[in-house]
Amino acid sequence: MSRAHIVTSPAEAVAGIEDGSTVLVGGFGMAGMPVTLIDALIEQGASDLTIVSNNAGNGDTGLAALLAAGRVRKVICSFPRQHDSYVFDGLYRSGKLELEVVPQGNLAERMRAAGAGIGAFYCPTGVGTPLAEGKEQRTIDGRDYVLEYPIRGDYALIGAQTADPMGNLVYRKTARNFGPVMATAARTTIAEVRETVGLGEIDPEAVVTPGIYVDRILDLSALASQEVAS
Amino acid sequence: MSRAHIVTSPAEAVAGIEDGSTVLVGGFGMAGMPVTLIDALIEQGASDLTIVSNNAGNGDTGLAALLAAGRVRKVICSFPRQHDSYVFDGLYRSGKLELEVVPQGNLAERMRAAGAGIGAFYCPTGVGTPLAEGKEQRTIDGRDYVLEYPIRGDYALIGAQTADPMGNLVYRKTARNFGPVMATAARTTIAEVRETVGLGEIDPEAVVTPGIYVDRILDLSALASQEVAS
Amino acid sequence: MSIAVAATQTIEHLDRGPLSKDELAALVARDIPQGSYVNLGIGQPTMVADHLGADSGIVLHTENGMLGMGRAARDEEVDPDLTNAGKIPVTELPGAAYFHHADSFAMMRGGHLDVCVLGAFQVSAAGDLANWHTGAPDAIPAVGGAMDLAIGAKDVFVMMTLFAKDGSPKLVPRCTYPLTGVDCVSRVYTDRALFLVGTEGATVVETFGMSMEELDERLDIELHTL
Amino acid sequence: MSIAVAATQTIEHLDRGPLSKDELAALVARDIPQGSYVNLGIGQPTMVADHLGADSGIVLHTENGMLGMGRAARDEEVDPDLTNAGKIPVTELPGAAYFHHADSFAMMRGGHLDVCVLGAFQVSAAGDLANWHTGAPDAIPAVGGAMDLAIGAKDVFVMMTLFAKDGSPKLVPRCTYPLTGVDCVSRVYTDRALFLVGTEGATVVETFGMSMEELDERLDIELHTL
Numbered sequence: 001m002s003r004a005h006i007v008t009s010p011a012e013a014v015a016g017i018e019d020g021s022t023v024l025v026g027g028f029g030m031a032g033m034p035v036t037l038i039d040a041l042i043e044q045g046a047s048d049l050t051i052v053s054n055n056a057g058n059g060d061t062g063l064a065a066l067l068a069a070g071r072v073r074k075v076i077c078s079f080p081r082q083h084d085s086y087v088f089d090g091l092y093r094s095g096k097l098e099l100e101v102v103p104q105g106n107l108a109e110r111m112r113a114a115g116a117g118i119g120a121f122y123c124p125t126g127v128g129t130p131l132a133e134g135k136e137q138r139t140i141d142g143r144d145y146v147l148e149y150p151i152r153g154d155y156a157l158i159g160a161q162t163a164d165p166m167g168n169l170v171y172r173k174t175a176r177n178f179g180p181v182m183a184t185a186a187r188t189t190i191a192e193v194r195e196t197v198g199l200g201e202i203d204p205e206a207v208v209t210p211g212i213y214v215d216r217i218l219d220l221s222a223l224a225s226q227e228v229a230s
Numbered sequence: 231m232s233r234a235h236i237v238t239s240p241a242e243a244v245a246g247i248e249d250g251s252t253v254l255v256g257g258f259g260m261a262g263m264p265v266t267l268i269d270a271l272i273e274q275g276a277s278d279l280t281i282v283s284n285n286a287g288n289g290d291t292g293l294a295a296l297l298a299a300g301r302v303r304k305v306i307c308s309f310p311r312q313h314d315s316y317v318f319d320g321l322y323r324s325g326k327l328e329l330e331v332v333p334q335g336n337l338a339e340r341m342r343a344a345g346a347g348i349g350a351f352y353c354p355t356g357v358g359t360p361l362a363e364g365k366e367q368r369t370i371d372g373r374d375y376v377l378e379y380p381i382r383g384d385y386a387l388i389g390a391q392t393a394d395p396m397g398n399l400v401y402r403k404t405a406r407n408f409g410p411v412m413a414t415a416a417r418t419t420i421a422e423v424r425e426t427v428g429l430g431e432i433d434p435e436a437v438v439t440p441g442i443y444v445d446r447i448l449d450l451s452a453l454a455s456q457e458v459a460s
Numbered sequence: 461m462s463i464a465v466a467a468t469q470t471i472e473h474l475d476r477g478p479l480s481k482d483e484l485a486a487l488v489a490r491d492i493p494q495g496s497y498v499n500l501g502i503g504q505p506t507m508v509a510d511h512l513g514a515d516s517g518i519v520l521h522t523e524n525g526m527l528g529m530g531r532a533a534r535d536e537e538v539d540p541d542l543t544n545a546g547k548i549p550v551t552e553l554p555g556a557a558y559f560h561h562a563d564s565f566a567m568m569r570g571g572h573l574d575v576c577v578l579g580a581f582q583v584s585a586a587g588d589l590a591n592w593h594t595g596a597p598d599a600i601p602a603v604g605g606a607m608d609l610a611i612g613a614k615d616v617f618v619m620m621t622l623f624a625k626d627g628s629p630k631l632v633p634r635c636t637y638p639l640t641g642v643d644c645v646s647r648v649y650t651d652r653a654l655f656l657v658g659t660e661g662a663t664v665v666e667t668f669g670m671s672m673e674e675l676d677e678r679l680d681i682e683l684h685t686l
Numbered sequence: 687m688s689i690a691v692a693a694t695q696t697i698e699h700l701d702r703g704p705l706s707k708d709e710l711a712a713l714v715a716r717d718i719p720q721g722s723y724v725n726l727g728i729g730q731p732t733m734v735a736d737h738l739g740a741d742s743g744i745v746l747h748t749e750n751g752m753l754g755m756g757r758a759a760r761d762e763e764v765d766p767d768l769t770n771a772g773k774i775p776v777t778e779l780p781g782a783a784y785f786h787h788a789d790s791f792a793m794m795r796g797g798h799l800d801v802c803v804l805g806a807f808q809v810s811a812a813g814d815l816a817n818w819h820t821g822a823p824d825a826i827p828a829v830g831g832a833m834d835l836a837i838g839a840k841d842v843f844v845m846m847t848l849f850a851k852d853g854s855p856k857l858v859p860r861c862t863y864p865l866t867g868v869d870c871v872s873r874v875y876t877d878r879a880l881f882l883v884g885t886e887g888a889t890v891v892e893t894f895g896m897s898m899e900e901l902d903e904r905l906d907i908e909l910h911t912l
Binding site: 398414432435443 | 721723743745747753754780781782783784785792793794795797799838
Binding site for chain 1: 750752766768769773786790791794795814819824826828830831832833837866868
């Protein structure tokens with residue numbers, strides 16, 4: 001039913017992503033960025049997408065290439081502007097891209113809420129700033145809070161270090177970042193991993209994303225061997 | 231400032247717990263129950279306590295002994311009634327103990343909210359039941375939710391498997407349960423651990439409770455060696 | 461409800477008596493799709509585990525922080541750090557994962573479990589559940605994870621006898637015991653019949669040693685057939 | 687504000703010029719108590735790390751999911767999976783811990799960090815912070831973790847030049863740039879003076895190459911002394 005499938009090609013990994021989908025994309029800068037899956041999504045052709053990610057693309061590859069291909073309607077992120085975010089900058093300035101800027105912690109917590117079945121939460125971040133304008137506010141125990149709603153994904157594309165056949169994932173160092181949260185917040189979670197190991201080879205105490213949150217796994221090392229063989 | 235201290239006696243571990251404190255007590259049944267710390271708290275003498283724990287004591291030891299000693303004003307828990315919860319049952323029926331029953335997941339999430347700086351959250355659990363009576367409700371996206379507030383502790387007493395000198399903790403199997411959440415929700419977190427290891431001996435990828443959440447550590451194995459030596 | 465019903469019309473098994481507890485557990489197990497993530501409540505629902513094939517790929521969740529729970533521990537397997545929600549020592553399967561209580565209940569509340577199987581005092585035709593409190597004035601309230609489970613899983617299956625010891629039906633027009641959850645149960649597995657319940661009322665899928673007519677007579681609710 | 691001020695009266699350092707960037711970083715480092723958990727913002731605040739003694743027991747947090755961050759990585763230490771919030775490769779110290787983004791920001795928002803050091807465009811005497819957006823009509827808004835950091839740490843220290851390039855003060859009666867946080871800054875470390883700020887207004891702790899009188903002339907706020 002919901003057990004993770006190990007897929008054998010990037011095309012299979014992103015198959016079925018519909019036009020108009022909300023896609024959560026992991027990574028903080030390049031760390032944890034699911035580059036192969038993003039390239040496959042460009043190839044796949046889904047358009048009118050809402051992309052939720054910390055940044056909005058660098059240079060000409062990855063998310064920037066997806067934006068450049070005109071597939072994205074809206075970006076929800078914390079930090080679109082970077083020294084090499086010229087693709088985003090151009091589209092945004094020409095009015096071709098909608099932008100919702102969200103404080104980084106709210107971005108994470110709103111996705112966490114989606115995954116955790118929380119309807120909304122009162123958050124102290126951003127109170128009194130332009131990003132709280134128009135939002136419901138409440139004072140609780142003398143402190144001011146803004147009401148924040150969940151961000152749900154139709155799909156999550158994330159990068160991880162290792163998967164086992166159950167779909168359990170572990171990450172590596174700060175490449176962990178948004179992956180574990182996004183995995184819980186999407187209807188279908190697709191992970192690219194650097195390696196897969198046998199059942200029982202991930203320490204149950206050290207699992208970061210339990211397999212219940214993972215639907216498809218693309219093993220980049222297997223992909224590399226295929227390419228060498230062909 | 232806030233770095234964890236390794237203490238050498240149970241008395242030192244629970245020193246300073248004031249009358250009237252709210253104390254979060256880890257464990258699910260006996261798994262993860264900080265038995266040594268509870269015994270030390272009884273010895274220490276603090277009274278008029280509010281205890282937040284999943285259960286309300288079994289038999290005559292641990293939490294049950296704390297209750298029997300008359301130190302507890304109120305219990306906040308999900309499941310007080312057990313086959314051997316006669317100490318609690320007696321005090322409750324005679325009106326000597328206030329009880330707030332909270333669905334188990336709300337207990338965990340309300341403490342998580344306290345630790346995570348969330349002012350309140352809309353939760354679907356308990357809607358339409360007696361436990362939601364008198365609570366604020368709201369319909370969001372067609373689903374009904376109850377507004378739930380954080381549960382903060384003055385102290386948390388938890389049990390873990392291993393600590394390092396930074397105060398990083400790992401747990402063992404289902405004894406993990408409430409420990410990691412309670413550690414974030416209390417002003418002062420006190421952990422009893424089965425062993426301490428050297429700096430760098432806990433895999434940074436496998437840390438469950440980062441040391442920032444831990445204030446005092448009681449090493450049960452060191453305690454056992456002391457007792458043998460004396 | 462997420463799991464489709466295989467039967468195309470209501471079947472009356474009249475050549476037999478009511479289901480035994482073991483048969484009831486097997487019936488529930490039959491209907492859980494391969495590869496599902498499942499939480500089995502305390503008590504009778506734990507018996508369902510004995511009927512899940514080793515090749516079913518079904519993964520058991522326990523609220524106290526584990527996926528990949530195995531069978532009850534025997535003899536030297538007993539480990540006080542490894543128990544199920546009923547505090548009974550259990551075992552760990554390869555590929556298991558441990559997590560803390562907030563993460564465990566986030567998993568439940570967030571709708572990630574496919575099936576949860578619970579016992580009940582009463583279920584209403586609309587799917588309301590009462591299983592935590594008899595409402596007796598001297599009863600000590602204790603809810604545990606019942607309310608979280610009731611509203612969390614994609615499908616909530618209830619397993620119970622259809623009639624209480626005094627003969628009164630436990631599938632009712634409206635629960636008289638305090639509720640655990642509203643409109644949350646999708647199926648009711650009983651010794652006498654299997655029902656679909658929900659906003660469209662109760663539909664009988666199978667009966668066991670009882671005809672539709674007899675059922676209709678003994679229950680105070682309108683019964684639909686497939 | 688949680689950290690007490692050591693000085694008992696305001697000191698004017700008139701025998702010297704303004705602080706260099708490096709001296710400013712050293713001044714901030716001086717005031718962070720041993721064993722504190724600290725987040726250093728992107729840019730100039732990262733320089734504070736160079737002045738924290740190895741025996742200070744200070745633990746650095748980075749918003750992208752780590753406690754126990756070490757210095758910038760050199761040569762073959764560079765690992766694309768290990769960066770700070772500014773996406774610059776860093777190193778890991780013994781006793782480090784990794785966690786995901788929701789846990790990292792829960793740690794910040796929950797008030798568990800002792801000190802956060804941030805840069806700023808403007809700070810008000812009441813402790814309001816503006817450091818994310820110039821408000822220019824064609825500027826692309828980008829907030830990152832600034833608002834989360836501003837409201838999270840027990841003490842928020844700002845590090846900046848006291849005057850903008852055009853000579854206008856950056857410590858102001860009221861911020862004219864869009865706010866990052868309200869009443870969140872506790873201290874403002876500048877090249878010309880160290881201020882305590884908050885609901886009671888601005889108090890000068892030390893000056894550097896400027897007298898109280900000169901400061902008073904150039905700032906549009908009321909200045910208190912210790």
